[in-house]
Amino acid sequence: MSSKSDAKQEREIKIVGFLCNWCSYGGADTAGVCRFRQPTDLRIIRIPCTGRIDPLMIVKSLIQGADGVLVSGCHPNDCHYAVGNFYARRRMEVLKRFLPYMGFQSDRFRYTWVSASEGQIWQQVVTDFSETIHRLGPNPGLHQTVDSAPAVSWF
Amino acid sequence: MRIGVFICQCGTNIAGTVDTRAVAKKAMEFPDVVFAVDYMYTCSEPGQKEIQDAISSHRLQGVVVAACSPRMHEPTFRRAVKKAGINPYMFEQANIREHCSWIGTDREANTRKAIDMVRMSVEKLRRNQALFSTQVAVNKRVLVIGGGVAGIQAALDCSDGGLEVVMVEREPSIGGKMAKLDKTFPTIDCSSCILGPKMVDVAQKENIRLYAYSEVEAISGYIGNFKVDIRKKATYVDWNACTGCGECTQKCPSKKAFDHFNEGLGATTAINIPFPQAIPKKARIDSDYCRYLTGGKCRVCEKICPVKAIRFDMKDEIVTEEVGAIIVASGYDLFDARVYGEYGGGRYPDVISAMQYERILSASGPYGGHIRRPSDGREPKEIVFISCVGSRDISVDRPYCSGICCMYIAKQAIMTRDHIPDSNCYVSYMDIRAPGKGYDEFIRRAQEEYGVKYIRGRVGRIYPRGDRLVVQGADTLLGVQVEIEADLVVLATGVECSAGARPLAEKLRISYDQHGFYMESHPKLRPVETNTAGVFLAGVCQGPKDIPASVGQGSAAASKVQALFSRDTIETDPQVAHVNENMCIGCGKCEQVCPFGAIRMKTLRDGSRKSEVLETVCQGCGLCNATCPNKAIQLRHSTDDQILAEINTLFD
Numbered sequence: 001m002s003s004k005s006d007a008k009q010e011r012e013i014k015i016v017g018f019l020c021n022w023c024s025y026g027g028a029d030t031a032g033v034c035r036f037r038q039p040t041d042l043r044i045i046r047i048p049c050t051g052r053i054d055p056l057m058i059v060k061s062l063i064q065g066a067d068g069v070l071v072s073g074c075h076p077n078d079c080h081y082a083v084g085n086f087y088a089r090r091r092m093e094v095l096k097r098f099l100p101y102m103g104f105q106s107d108r109f110r111y112t113w114v115s116a117s118e119g120q121i122w123q124q125v126v127t128d129f130s131e132t133i134h135r136l137g138p139n140p141g142l143h144q145t146v147d148s149a150p151a152v153s154w155f
Numbered sequence: 156m157r158i159g160v161f162i163c164q165c166g167t168n169i170a171g172t173v174d175t176r177a178v179a180k181k182a183m184e185f186p187d188v189v190f191a192v193d194y195m196y197t198c199s200e201p202g203q204k205e206i207q208d209a210i211s212s213h214r215l216q217g218v219v220v221a222a223c224s225p226r227m228h229e230p231t232f233r234r235a236v237k238k239a240g241i242n243p244y245m246f247e248q249a250n251i252r253e254h255c256s257w258i259g260t261d262r263e264a265n266t267r268k269a270i271d272m273v274r275m276s277v278e279k280l281r282r283n284q285a286l287f288s289t290q291v292a293v294n295k296r297v298l299v300i301g302g303g304v305a306g307i308q309a310a311l312d313c314s315d316g317g318l319e320v321v322m323v324e325r326e327p328s329i330g331g332k333m334a335k336l337d338k339t340f341p342t343i344d345c346s347s348c349i350l351g352p353k354m355v356d357v358a359q360k361e362n363i364r365l366y367a368y369s370e371v372e373a374i375s376g377y378i379g380n381f382k383v384d385i386r387k388k389a390t391y392v393d394w395n396a397c398t399g400c401g402e403c404t405q406k407c408p409s410k411k412a413f414d415h416f417n418e419g420l421g422a423t424t425a426i427n428i429p430f431p432q433a434i435p436k437k438a439r440i441d442s443d444y445c446r447y448l449t450g451g452k453c454r455v456c457e458k459i460c461p462v463k464a465i466r467f468d469m470k471d472e473i474v475t476e477e478v479g480a481i482i483v484a485s486g487y488d489l490f491d492a493r494v495y496g497e498y499g500g501g502r503y504p505d506v507i508s509a510m511q512y513e514r515i516l517s518a519s520g521p522y523g524g525h526i527r528r529p530s531d532g533r534e535p536k537e538i539v540f541i542s543c544v545g546s547r548d549i550s551v552d553r554p555y556c557s558g559i560c561c562m563y564i565a566k567q568a569i570m571t572r573d574h575i576p577d578s579n580c581y582v583s584y585m586d587i588r589a590p591g592k593g594y595d596e597f598i599r600r601a602q603e604e605y606g607v608k609y610i611r612g613r614v615g616r617i618y619p620r621g622d623r624l625v626v627q628g629a630d631t632l633l634g635v636q637v638e639i640e641a642d643l644v645v646l647a648t649g650v651e652c653s654a655g656a657r658p659l660a661e662k663l664r665i666s667y668d669q670h671g672f673y674m675e676s677h678p679k680l681r682p683v684e685t686n687t688a689g690v691f692l693a694g695v696c697q698g699p700k701d702i703p704a705s706v707g708q709g710s711a712a713a714s715k716v717q718a719l720f721s722r723d724t725i726e727t728d729p730q731v732a733h734v735n736e737n738m739c740i741g742c743g744k745c746e747q748v749c750p751f752g753a754i755r756m757k758t759l760r761d762g763s764r765k766s767e768v769l770e771t772v773c774q775g776c777g778l779c780n781a782t783c784p785n786k787a788i789q790l791r792h793s794t795d796d797q798i799l800a801e802i803n804t805l806f807d
């Protein structure tokens with residue numbers, strides 16, 4: 001473990017976040033306004049709604065080298081566009097199950113619902129997820145993951 | 156493209172933990188960037204001027220500002236670049252304050268992050284397109300949801316401004332909580348004397364259409380053009396015919412119906428008019444208590460009614476109204492005191508809520524304005540008021556201050572001493588919060604002029620002794636235990652969100668906080684707007700407040716609507732979906748997922764089916780974009796290309 005974790009330190013962890021404009025982006029703003037400290041690995045992309053998310057964007061991020069991908073939107077029933085997050089949830093649930101088959105640990109991807117008032121919850125989400133990704137270490141990339149991801153090692 | 160990058164220091168808000176100079180320097184290396192600089196306050200007038208000057212001197216075609224959240228200042232900067240001749244959509248904002256400088260202390264890590272964020276914005280901007288709004292006509296009618304004092308004020312202001320108003324009130328009468336109050340702090344005005352005329356105005360204004368005993372069923376559309384389905388609940392009385400004479404209520408044999416207006420003190424008849432000043436003053440049958448509707452026999456009112464207005468076969472009815480803006484003023488409910496078992500609310504008849512006490516004090520109340528105990532009708536001499544019942548208590552998930560209780564307790568104690576001069580009034584309080592105009596003076600009057608005894612500390616327990624109640628608690632100022640034998644205990648139950656606040660928010664597509672109060676667009680600068688364009692807030696539905704503040708918000712919301720309606724058209728948001736017909740295979744999936752019906756399939760002359768976006772209907776969610784198997788439909792300003800470019804640049 002120790003030699004591996006040394007290797008982990010070599011490069012900065014980067015997490016891509018897709019946040020819907022109406023809830024979670026606002027929640028992240030609220031967390032900022034309240035000065036709730038968070039790890040700095042997250043790079044947020046503002047999207048209108050989680051329904052805008054094509055699973056391809058998540059996969060593309062992982063292929064490019066993102067160490068984690070976090071999607072966050074409005075709570076179910078609160079989507080600014082009424083149903084966008086229901087579509088998103090269905091797509092992301094399917095994607096989550098497919099990720100190991102593509103050679104990615106499914107823990108590298110997470111989705112949550114955080115409203116614009118929930119700054120503190122946002123802080124928790126970012127902190128938890130960043131910790132998880134730091135524990136997993138840098139994303140080894142597609143070719144190497146085949147050996148290390150248990151779900152596909154015998155596949 | 157020639158891009159200029161402006162890094163805001165925001166005083167020390169950003170520069171304190173981000174090396175803005177280094178970010179600007181690094182930005183110069185990004186593709187297409189021809190100019191980059193950091194500046195003290197980019198949003199200030201000289202800051203904006205700096206951008207505009209750079210646009211002309213460096214012939215910029217696109218601008219990136221790295222500063223606060225775009226939810227805060229994107230409109231400001233879009234206007235600024237537009238003034239300098241750049242299309243407002245050739246602008247991107249990187250949020251290096253809320254999402255960076257304010258949440259991390261490691262200056263180097265923050266600076267690296269800020270550089271990444273600027274790089275992402277530059278890559279997105281390189282793929283932006285100039286976008287142009289279109290104009291749509293505004294329907295200059297406004298819907299007001301809730302007829303409490305806030306909604307009434309909003310409706311009357313809009314009506315005075317010549318607008319057509321549709322008001323929907325859930326209860327059989329408008330007036331809300333204020334109609335139940337006896338007097339109002341800090342002047343001890345008679346509540347119904349100041350509210351009554353306003354209620355009558357609502358009924359009499361020709362441009363206000365009131366739907367009482369009705370609820371909003373569904374809302375579709377968007378700013379300028381909403382469509383609202385309203386459920387008119389069955390009253391079993393034809394209100395067009397009913398004159399409000401009240402004969403039916405005299406003769407109705409079912410006399411044990413729950414009296415909502417009097418907070419369950421006393422009872423009313425199954426067919427009733429909620430209170431003498433009700434607007435509209437019409438009878439309604441409470442189907443839970445009507446002998447005919449529950450047991451199949453009676454129909455007395457039908458025979459009595461001089462105008463034959465009774466309709467036992469009445470059903471709920473849905474009507475549709477079209478409006479251009481919505482004011483939500485759905486008010487609040489009160490905390491259920493039974494949660495605190497140790498106070499015995501709901502168990503002991505002489506432990507009552509402050510709202511019940513308002514009814515007891517009121518001349519139109521169950522005891523005709525004489526202060527009596529509910530249990531035996533005796534005049535109480537020792538009265539204890541307990542503050543913060545369901546306020547500022549994390550253990551019952553009510554961490555917030557209700558803001559009004561300290562004041563109305565003082566009012567009620569003053570009124571009590573006024574009615575019964577030989578009574579003793581005690582107030583058990585945590586802190587006294589009286590920040591309004593004339594408020595602290597009012598509390599002082601209660602203490603000094605009326606001799607109300609204030610005891611700082613919490614009550615631990617209330618239990619009966621004989622026909623009285625023992626109130627045990629602490630006086631934390633004197634550091635002693637106190638025990639008072641009281642005749643009557645009044646609990647100042649706190650404010651909570653109105654029942655049904657959450658489902659209503661979901662219909663309106665507005666957000667609410669963890670306690671169910673509606674979220675304003677900005678806590679300081681946009682207090683009555685919501686994040687859904689065309690929907691405004693007034694009164695306690697947004698958070699606890701008293702009557703003056705509720706009325707203020709009602710007027711503020713009305714003036715926002717009038718400003719909106721002062722134009723005949725509004726600009727649409729051009730960030731909408733767009734179909735590339737060459738790529739569309741006509742599968743119709745986008746049409747199926749669009750939540751707004753903004754997509755129509757059409758057949759071209761060669762017989763092929765293609766999708767088409769109705770640009771004024773599209774809300775820009777991008778669901779179609781994510782669904783299209785061929786990526787033929789793209790959401791402008793958030794295209795696949797743009798989002799993927801933001802991802803890619805992070806890992807170059």
Ligand SMILES: Cc1cc2nc3c(=O)[nH]c(=O)nc-3n(C[C@H](O)[C@H](O)[C@H](O)COP(=O)(O)OP(=O)(O)OC[C@H]3O[C@@H](n4cnc5c(N)ncnc54)[C@H](O)[C@@H]3O)c2cc1C
Nearest residue numbers: 301303304305325331332339340485486487694695701702
């Ligand atoms: C015991 C007590 C004493 C008080 N004394 C004072 C005082 O002396 N001075 C003072 O300034 N303030 C006082 N207040 C505070 C005052 O009651 C409020 O500030 C004020 O009533 C708020 O008005 P509102 O219109 O926002 O809400 P409300 O009065 O609650 O009105 C909301 C209206 O909306 C309706 N509604 C709710 N949901 C829907 C829906 N989904 N569809 C349609 N309609 C809906 C309700 O039926 C109601 O009629 C007191 C409060 C209490 C509890």
Ligand code: SF4
Nearest residue numbers: 749773774776777779
């Ligand atoms: S972006 Fe697409 S799905 Fe969303 S409202 Fe517009 S047309 Fe409909």
Ligand code: SF4
Nearest residue numbers: 739740742743745783
């Ligand atoms: S989903 Fe795409 S391909 Fe199918 S009809 Fe819509 S735009 Fe055309």
Ligand code: FES
Nearest residue numbers: 020049073074079
């Ligand atoms: S707008 Fe937030 S998830 Fe749809």
